[in-house]
Amino acid sequence: MGKILNDPQVLKAIKGLHLPDDAIVQTDTWMYGTDRDSDIETHxxxxSLLYARAPHNHPDSNQYAFPLPFSPVFDLFLGKVVRIDDLATGGKEDGLAYHTAPERPMEHCVENEYHHDLHKTAPRSDLKPLRVLQPEGPSFKVSDGNCVEWQKWRFRVGFNxxxxxTIHDVRYAGRPLFYRLSVSEMTVPYGDPRSPFHRKQAFDIGDCGAGSVANNLALGCDCLGSIYYFSGHLNDESGTPIPAPNVICMHEQDAGIGWKHTNHRTGNAAITRARVLVLQSIITVGNYEYIFAWHFMQNGNVELETRATGILSTHLIDAGKTSEWGNVVSPGVLAPNHQHLFSLRIDPMLDGPLNTVIQEESIPVPQSEEENPHGNAWRVVKTPFETSGHADANPLANRVFKMVNENVTNPISGNPVGYKLIPQPCQLILAGNNSVVRRRARFAEHHLWVTPYRDHEFWAGGKWTNQSLDEVDGVRDxxxxxxxxxxxxxxxxTTFGMTHNPRVEDFPVMPCEISTLRLTPADFFEGNPALDVPRSVQEVNGSVLKVEIKLYTK
Amino acid sequence: MGKILNDPQVLKAIKGLHLPDDAIVQTDTWMYGTDRDSDIETHxxxxSLLYARAPHNHPDSNQYAFPLPFSPVFDLFLGKVVRIDDLATGGKEDGLAYHTAPERPMEHCVENEYHHDLHKTAPRSDLKPLRVLQPEGPSFKVSDGNCVEWQKWRFRVGFNxxxxxTIHDVRYAGRPLFYRLSVSEMTVPYGDPRSPFHRKQAFDIGDCGAGSVANNLALGCDCLGSIYYFSGHLNDESGTPIPAPNVICMHEQDAGIGWKHTNHRTGNAAITRARVLVLQSIITVGNYEYIFAWHFMQNGNVELETRATGILSTHLIDAGKTSEWGNVVSPGVLAPNHQHLFSLRIDPMLDGPLNTVIQEESIPVPQSEEENPHGNAWRVVKTPFETSGHADANPLANRVFKMVNENVTNPISGNPVGYKLIPQPCQLILAGNNSVVRRRARFAEHHLWVTPYRDHEFWAGGKWTNQSLDEVDGVRDxxxxxxxxxxxxxxxxTTFGMTHNPRVEDFPVMPCEISTLRLTPADFFEGNPALDVPRSVQEVNGSVLKVEIKLYTK
Structure with a gap:
């Protein structure tokens, strides 16, 4: 960092901005996405994207409100800045004349702080405390360092x-379900075509390492209730282990009503609440945060909840202008459009290692006197994967993918035992077919891939993503x-994620954007696995009646 | 009911089943879906679908495990059974020979109880209590009978x-957002073509009345924490008011991390938890339960969470057979495929009554040297609704619909202030275009409809759904x-819901199937509305550290 910020060319360029004398400039260093074949860079x-702190120069000031209009390129082999790229600061108004150079280009930027200590107004004062109390402690047990048992579930926790x-050897009531669950890759391509913004394409697993940037989850701020922490180890350049404390937390949550039925003949209600075991890890990749949480449910579901939060990576835009490549979220601050595309790797072992993947769709039966005289029928059409390949989401056809064990039949339904996955029908990678952006992330071209297990095949985007030109030895291969x-x-x-065209509401810090993938039993069990959850009763819940209100009567 | 069950033809038919002498038969009476034009029934x-209790004859026994193979048709004008329809009990094995008649057709059915008192095994014993404590009480205020204020939100609650x-006059920080929010209709068509199963098509709003079957939400069983109840009124045939106690409950929930950022330079984290205000109502429509919950969020979102639970409506199937029209979920019990299709009516008033609806998609820009040399760019293409009409979900194009006020500009972005809706990309109604099933529910042909406000236009499926032949004066009109x-x-x-091809796990009572629709601010505010939520701190949260675990070390 120092080598960039103290480079004479960089210092000179900063001087040309006419910032206050005491302005502190900081750098976000991005992996450099190579442009195209003809420009192959072997170095x-x-x-480097540069930002300034707000005038009061607090160390936790939100630099993303003060983006600088140029970008130094640093050569890691030579150890020096080799070039300074001008950054476009124009808008729609400038057509293809991308670069503009006002005399004092950042003068219209204003403080826009996310950190509580720097807010100019007091926080809202009408939020009363809400506490989760577990008087008898949590319902889980941990043994052997990383083996978790909870509500018929049993699995091991890993960290790298x-x-x-990572989650391993997942079993329910002793029956094997999943051998390994892991987020394999994530790419974040940006949609601003003006060079060098097109090079902004993060691979937060392959380039950065989700483990290397995992947060230390301090007690009380990230979870409620009775919390366990798992710590792991990383290593430095020489291989020396470095402790990584509190990188995963585990706690239980109440998830509302689990199941309910009221018998209208007797007036009797049967009801349970759903309890969920949550294993959470939070990573900070420069400006952004990702919160990954595995949810284990009493109804047999395993779910991956992903929350995107943190701060948008921003660029400078001239006063009064707007852009089609992003949204202005603070004066002078353009938040460019981008995508977040994740790959979840699911290694099933449903009642054993030999499984089959079947695509199912619900297809209307043509109206005919013989088979469908009233036109109301549909068929569930099943298409098994015979060979490795891919498929896409199609929610309008009710397309689901079942992982089944054809060697084990559900005694009730006669179907093979299985779990289903409904892929999230996210928009796939938007970059053109021949673009380097897309060639590096072929995994993001489809919602689902099916491969046979092979040792070392863990990386959807290929093992080496840093400055890659193509996804080499990735899931498409x-x-x-x-x-x-x-x-x-x-x-x-499975590929999931979103196209994020920023809102003003996403700044100065973004409210969590939540997406959930579910692995759901589908004729795996012989009935509702949560049937034996004890009824929900007031003696246990300890709820408090505040008042009963009559509508329309004062 | 008695007139059906004591009818001599019905009694004779029951006798022919060779049930135990003390068997108690019960009826689910369904609205009768008319077949087709040529059969118009003016009566x-x-x-009536008949079921028996399990042999021990407990009043809360799950009748759906013992479906009878015939169905009386009752004329409400004549006040008597006019016909008994045989029900198909065959399977795939019988081809188009739908009706079979074993000597003792229900002999292979077995008890399959959902009610806790009737379980044969004890409930799981390793679930420790989890309580929500609000030592200073809830953060909301209620005044004037039905006016709720909470965290800058203000709205009124209705019930009919x-x-x-229903939710009315929703405002945030004094700014008007929504004039009225209501679930307008819901249809549940079944996919078994064998007459008379094709007539199973519930309209749970228009036929039954969601208010008329709203549960009394007894304290402690439906919610945790500090709970308020709203009561309403219904009326009897003569117009006399009948109290409807505790039909809506209100409480706060913790919804995990609201926003977080860790400054990697200082190591300082800024974090808030998200608090949600929940207004919940639960309806029981015969076998099924629907849980509707409006979530008001500090980040400006208003969300409708719908949970489907309760018991599947079932038919008898011969021993050992399976069907393409549903799944066998208990011995002798076929749960037919069906759809749940809801219509949510949203009457916006974003900064005033004059609003416009705009469809937005993210469309790749063709790669070209001039505009998109590296192929990474996309454009947000906006298509406003000029005249009333419809549109469908298209998540693969990142299609969103924005309700905006073109007369009010967001001072930061320059865009009109608005809220966005991403329609749930559910499978639309599967019944054939000319089928009565579809003609009655044209609202379910598209995910989104836009109309101008007119008095009395509340009913997506038309005002009179009972035995309708067509959706008359519904949203399509x-x-x-x-x-x-x-x-x-x-x-x-907006139409949302699901095609429900039952799993064995959905019986004898179905774990909640959850879907959520979000109304999200999109350049309505000048920044994250939840920015001023106080930081999450241990002194307030009162979390409990259980133990810190080192992975891979014993």
Missing amino acids: KFMQ FREGM YASRRDDVSNKDVVVW | KFMQ FREGM YASRRDDVSNKDVVVW
Whole structure:
């Protein structure tokens, strides 16, 4: 960092901005996305985005409200700045004349602080405390360092530099379900075509390492209730272990009504509340935060909840202008459009290692006197994956993917036992087919990939993503072998995420944007697995009646 | 009911089943869906589905495990059973020979109880209590009978026979957002083509009245924490008011992390927890339960969470057979495929009554040297509704619908202030275009409808749904007038729900199936509305550290 900020060219360029004398400039160093074949760069570069703190110069000032209009390129091999790229600060008004150079380009930027200590107004005062009390402690047990038991579930927790939190050997009532669950990759391509913004394409697993940037989850701020923490280890350049304390937390949550039925004949209600075991890890990748939480549910679901929060990566825009490549979220601050595309790797072992993946759709039966005289019928059409390959989400056809064990039949329904996944129908990667952005992230071209298990095949975007030109040895390559995946040890990869065209409300810090992927039993059990959850009763819940209100009567 | 169950033909048919002498038979009476034009029935009928209690004859026994193989048709005008329809009990194995008649057709059915008192095994014993404590009480205030104030939100709560809970005059920090929010209609068509199953098509708002079947939400069983109840009134046939106690409950929930950022330079984290105000109403429509909950969030979101639970409506199936029209969920019990399709009516008043609806999609820009040399760019393409009409979900194009006020500009971004809705990309109604099932529920043909506000236009499926042949004066009719909706008092209707092909796990009582619709500010505010939420701190949260665990060390 110091080598960039003390570089004479950089210092000179900063001087040209006419910032206050005491302005403190900071750098966000980005992995450098190579442009195209003809420009292959063998050196490793960092593209530095510069920001200034607000005038009061508090160390926790939100720099993203003061973006600088140029970007030094740093050569890691040479150890020096090799170039300064001008950044476009124009708007729609400038057409293709991208670069403008006002005399005092950042003069219209204003403080926009997220940190509580720096707010100019007091926090809202009408929020009363809400506490979660577990008088008998939590319902889970941990043994052997990383083995968790809770409500018929049993699994192991892992942590590594690249993926962060991983989940292993998941069983329910002793029956094997999943061998390994992990977030394999994530790419964040930006949609501003003006060079060098097109190079902004983060690979937060492959480039950064989700484990390496996992937060230390301090007690009381990240969870409520009775909280356990798991700590792990990272390593430095020489291989020396470095403790990574409190990188995963575990606690229980109440998730509302689990199931309910009222018998209208007797007036009797049967009701349970749903309890969830949550394993959470939070990573900070420069400006952004991702909160990954595995939810284990009494009804047999395993769910991955992802929350995107933190601060938008911003660029400078001239006063009064707007852009089609993003939204102005603070005076002079353009938040460019971008996508977040994750790959979840699911290695199932449903009642054993030999599983099959089946696509199911609900398709109307044509109206005919013989088969469908009243036109109300549909069929569930099943298409098994015979060889490795891919498929996309199609919610309008009610497309679901079932992982089944064809060797074990559900005695009630006669179907093979299985779990289903409904892929999130997110918009897939928008970059053009021949663009380097897309070539580096072929995993984001489809919502689902099915491959046979092979050792070392963990990386949806390829093992080496840093400055890659193509996704090499990634999930598209694994899947393109057309291997037999029928009744085999299969692996399922699903792409999820969002296109994020920023709102003003996403600044100066973004309210969590939540998405959830569910793995749901589908004829795996012989009935509702949560049937034996004790009834919800007031003696246990300890709820408090405030008052009963009659509508329309004073 | 008695007139059906004591009918001599019905008694004779029951006798033919060779049930135990003390068997108690009960009836679910269904609205009768008329078949087709040529069969127009001017009389009002009920189609009765019969079930038996389990042999021990407990009043809360799950009758749906013992479906009878015939269905009396009751004429409401004549006050008697006019016909008994045989019910198909065959499977795939029988091809189009739908009706079979084993000597003792229900002999293979077995008890399958949902009620806690009737379980044969003890409930799980390892679930420790979890309580929500609000030592200073809740953060909301109620005045004037039905006016709620909470965290800058202010709105009124309503309740009526047909829609149940309604929400009115929603404001945030004094600014008007929504004039009225209501679930307008819901249809549940079944996909079994074998007559008379094709007539199973519930309209739980128009036929039954969501208010008329709203549960009395007894303290402690439906919510945790500090709970308020709203009571309403219904009326009997003569118009006399009948109290409807505790039909809506209100409480606060913790919804996890609201926003977080850790400054990697200082190591300082800024974090808030999200608090949610929940208004919940639960309806029991015979076998099924629907839990509707409006969530008001500190980040400006208003969300409708719908949970489907309760018991599947079932038919008898011969021993050992399976069906393509549903799934066997208990011995002898076929749970037919069906859809749940709801219509949410949203009457916006974003900074005033004159609003416009704009469809937005994210569309890649073709790669070209001039505009998009690296192929990474996309444009947000905006298509306003000029006249009333419809549109569908298209998540793969990142299609969102914005309700905006073109007369008020966001001073930061320069965009009109607005809220966005991402329609749930549910499968739309599957019944054929000319089928009566579909003709009655045209609202379920599209995910979104835009109409101008007109008095009395509340009913997506038409005012009179009972035994309707067509959706008359429903949202399709409202929208087809091609009225001007640009900068007008508009109403937005969105269809959501699911195709439910039952799992074995959905029986004997179904774990809640959850779906959520979000109304999200999009350049309505000048920044994150939850920025001023106080930081999350241990002194307030009162969390409990259980233990810190080192992974991979014993």
